[in-house]
Amino acid sequence: MTGAAAIAFPRLGRLTLADFRSYAALDLSLSAPLVALAGENGAGKTNILEALSLFTPGRGLRRAELAEMARIGGEGGFAVAIALSEEGAPLRLGTGLEPRPGEPAVRRSRIDGVPVGSPAAFAEHVRLVWLTPAMDxxxxxxxxxxxxxxxxxxxxxxxxxxxxxxxxxxxxxxxxxxxxxxxxxxxxxxxxxxxxxxxxxxxxxxxxxxxxxxxxxxxxxxxxxxxxxxxxxxxxxxxxxxxxxxxxxxxxxxxxxxxxxxxxxxxxxxxxxxxxxxxxxxxxxxxxxxxxxxxxxxxxKALLIGLVLAHARLVAEASGIAPFVLLDEIAAHLDPRRRAALYTALSGLGSQVFMTGADPALFADLPAGSETFLVAPGAVRPL
Missing domain, CATH: 1.20.1050.90 (RecF/RecN/SMC, N-terminal domain)
Known part of the structure; x- marks a missing residue:
């Protein structure tokens, strides 16, 4: 892909979780290009990013076993689904772990309800890049x-x-x-x-x-x-x-x-x-x-952020799909100048970005049209 006109900019409009990590159920509507998730440590912010990271090959941003993602007290499985717009056409992607009595649980993936062989099939519609504190x-x-x-x-x-x-x-x-x-x-x-x-x-x-x-x-x-x-x-x-x-x-x-x-x-x-x-x-x-x-x-830290921004640009140019960008606890250790510069750089990517942080004040300078949500154990609400 050689120009912005050849790049698709998918937008995630809805995320639903069932028995995933700390969430018995979650139905979250989204609309903004920059989305911030604020809440205390352990509230479940990173769990949301991890759920999104399952729409790419591999083991997600925590590199955890799938069985670890099933909610404690649940039936041993989980489901994650996203609804996104792609050039105006709605599309629903789903993945999860299906428990089977007496047998190992099995991962299932679907596109608009139709089973696909693996999460690799999602690459035709979404790409993801991420940065977590473990990478510091x-x-x-x-x-x-x-x-x-x-x-x-x-x-x-x-x-x-x-x-x-x-x-x-x-x-x-x-x-x-x-x-x-x-x-x-x-x-x-x-x-x-x-x-x-x-x-x-x-x-x-x-x-x-x-x-x-x-x-x-x-x-x-x-x-x-x-x-x-x-x-x-x-x-x-x-x-x-x-x-x-x-x-x-x-x-x-x-x-x-x-x-x-x-x-x-x-x-x-x-x-x-x-x-x-x-x-x-x-x-x-x-x-x-x-x-x-x-x-x-x-x-x-600044160098690593610059690398991730460059990678997001590369993914867009190489695949023709602007990736979703997942940034866990991204702003806590940045001074105000670098935070402002980060939000400006993220706006310029054209990607939909999901950020987490403990203090809602960290996101006070997000550009107009951004969304901030307050995350509490098992629940998410607009701030």
Whole structure:
């Protein structure tokens, strides 16, 4: 998609919950592009964001098991539904966990009442990006945390990426089990490495393409005076380096050879030491030209917000759908200048944005036409 005219801006007009987390039932009507949910800690604000996050592949913004989302005291299942307008036509999406007596509960997803195979089908109608307090330590945390953050970015563009990552990780675990045997069968290792190599290259290529596109979006919106500094981003890894000069087919051959040559080393380590499972997303503070982990806590938060805003722009451009943006406890640690700048930036996205915060005063400067709701345990009302 090359221009705003080619981008759809879906609006969520109604959210209904049944036996989800702290909500026995909720029927919430919405109309504004910017929606704030205010209430005390533990009131259920994040539960609403988590419910919305289920309309994208993966495990939602808390990365919780589905069974954990069923209300305590309920029947073991839950339902979440949204009604949205898409170019004037109403559309209803639903998902949830259906309990079955004597059997494991099963997830169901529907579009206008018609069953679909998985939440990946929702990607034709909605996209989501989010930021939660758990992500605040991203730059100083482990490479694994940054890979998960990057994979969420890729999923915002390519709903199939999660399945590729899962298949790669399953195959890699199978190889680790074989290498742990006293005398692993070489033919079996050859076979599983032949399965791993194309999956590994596909995962690395998708991540690399997303980082490259993200860097271009950041450059296009670069503003050294912004309250949310632009970020430099690059993906570091064995296969990613190969892909700078080799076509994917040749990278697969090279990686398969690396796996074969590294069997003894990997067996001693108990894991594969080279591949996309060891890659890292490197981020630096662009205006200051310092690694993100060396920036102050406040600068890291502002840098992370800037990354999420850039990701939202990328998702809109790449998919043709302006994503819903979920921002949990976003404003509490921002000074008044940065809060005002955030609300201005969010208005400029064109996306529908859902924010949470403990103090309603944090949202006093939202632009006209925004909505603020007061959240109490099990209930939500306009403020």
């Amino acid at each position: 330590g991203l730059f100083a945390g482990s490479a694994g945390e940054r890979r998960r953050f990057l994979d969420r970015m890729v999923l915002g563009i390519d709903a199939r990426h999660g399945a590729r990552v899962n298949a790669f990780e399953r195959a890699l675990r199978g190889r680790n089990r074989l290498l742990a045997e006293p005398a692993p069968d070489r033919a079996w290792l050859d076979g599983i490495e032949a399965e791993i190599a194309p999956l590994a290259v596909a995962v690395a290529a998708a991540r690399r393409a997303t980082v490259d596109r993200l860097a271009r979006v950041i450059a296009a919106h670069r503003d050294d005076a912004s309250a949310f500094p632009w970020a430099g981003v690059v993906l570091e890894g064995t296969i990613e380096e190969m892909l700078t000069t080799l076509p994917e087919v040749e990278a697969e051959t090279r990686y398969r050879a690396l796996l074969r040559e590294g069997r003894g080393r990997d067996a001693a380590a108990g894991r594969a030491l080279a591949g996309p499972q060891a890659s890292d997303l490197l981020v630096w503070h662009g205006p200051k030209d310092v690694p993100a982990e060396r920036a102050s806590t406040g600068e890291q």
